[in-house]
Amino acid sequence: MTAMVEISELRKTYQSGFEALKGVSLEIREGEILALLGPNGAGKTTLISAICGISVPSSGTIRVGGYDTITDYRAARKLIGLVPQEINLEPFQKVIDAVRFSRGLFGCKRDDVYVERILRQLSLWDKRDAKIMELSGGMKRRVLIAKALSHEPRVLFLDEPTAGVDVELRRDMWDIVAKLKADGVTIILTTHYIEEAEAIADRIGVINKGELLLVEEKTALMTRMGRKELVVELQEPVESLPEALSGYDLDLIEEGRALRYTYDTSADRTGITKLLSDISATGLVLRDIRTRQSSLEEIFVGLLQENAA
Ligand SMILES: Nc1ncnc2c1ncn2[C@@H]1O[C@H](COP(=O)(O)OP(=O)(O)OP(=O)(O)O)[C@@H](O)[C@H]1O
Ligand SMILES: [Mg+2]
Structure with a gap:
């Protein structure tokens, strides 16, 4: 697939001296929906403004449909539609x-x-x-x-299209985005709603403090997210897994003090109840059980924490 938007080493330092983008590189493919997630002040609007030629980057290059957004501004801009974060309309206009x-x-x-x-x-x-x-x-x-x-753009930027919008309108927006995608329009949207990114994006980018922390296919993230771990702590450590449990996807962890069972949360049955009774039947004594799930939200929050350190 060809790249519709190519961003290379983009930096933006505002006049105040604040560096809002710290070397962002990103390729956006023709016809995809990319959701940019990030907390307030991460640099999402700054990034979009730079691509749309509303603000001039301090360094780096941006191409849209092959046109440089500075040297070929008009050709690049004509391909772009922008739905800004702030409502800026003429009140008396029809x-x-x-x-x-x-x-x-x-x-x-x-x-x-x-x-x-x-x-x-x-x-x-x-x-x-x-x-x-x-x-x-x-x-x-x-x-x-x-x-x-209005001018039939090939790339549409939606900066927080559903902030402060009711559930029905949010669904309508998602339908509109899906139709545009079907027409071949490339769509980049920013959002604070992780469910929104899950619902409509092909790829998800996470941005924080002017840096792009991750860009990944949503389905790959969802696969990670669909997995959940159950850790069964044992009263006494064991050397190996009992034969009777060989039918389960189990790992012996923590030097034999715990069993880890990985399962798919989207499956009809997780098999946990049967597993626990089968473990008891082998004579192993449970000390505690705990579960953990890697969700997109967790990945997102984890990334932000790492970035804050
Ligand atoms: N014109 C400006 N002059 C100085 N600093 C600015 C300017 N515009 C934005 N900033 C700063 O740059 C950073 C990124 O702002 P930006 O608007 O891109 O964030 P955002 O990710 O869109 O946030 P939000 O989710 O709140 O819309 C913020 O720290 C902001 O205060
Ligand atoms: Mg913004």
Whole structure:
């Protein structure tokens, strides 16, 4: 798959002297959905602003669709749609005019058929003649998306599209993102909701303090996440696993003082109850049991803690 966005050694130091991005390198493939997770102040908006040409990087390069975002700014920018974190709309403008105007800014010819299509897709068609100020917060978010899509971009950035949005609108947003992906649009979204990243992303990137800590396929992360460990501590250590337990996926750990059973949390049956009674049947005495699960949340929190050290 070809890279749609190529970021190399990107650094951004604000005028205050604060270094918000510390050498970020990342390739975003055409047609994928990448979710960027990170706490407040991690640098997500700074990264998006740099890619969209809203702020100038201190060093490093960015290419979008092969165009350098500095030397080929207009060509690169035309490929990009941006849904900003902050709502910045003209209160007195009509919905349909806001969208047409955005399209015009990119030098695209007026296209009423296309504008109608996106307004319908975003359930805004009935509101097309309403003034922005008459809309609810959720509808304003939809208008931001319609504007971002007005010039038929190939890459869409959504900066916290579902912050402060109700469950229904969040689901609608996910559907919209899925449809755009089906049309071949590359999507990068930032979010604080780990479930959101789980629900819609192909890959997940974790950013903290201006550094990209991890970028990984969601399914690979989910596989790790689906695994859970049960550790059975024994009263007395054993030399080897009893023959009667050979049918279980067990490891002897902690110098024979504990058995570790790994199982898949998504399976219908974990087999724990039977395992525990089979262990008792061998005459082994249990001292304690504990479980642990590696979830995306845990991976995320763990990464942030490591990074804080
Ligand atoms: N114009 C600016 N001047 C100085 N520092 C800035 C500026 N804009 C952002 N910062 C700082 O850069 C860091 C990253 O900010 P950024 O907005 O990129 O974070 P974020 O990951 O988008 O956070 P959030 O989840 O809160 O939106 C923060 O410490 C912020 O205070
Ligand atoms: Mg932000």
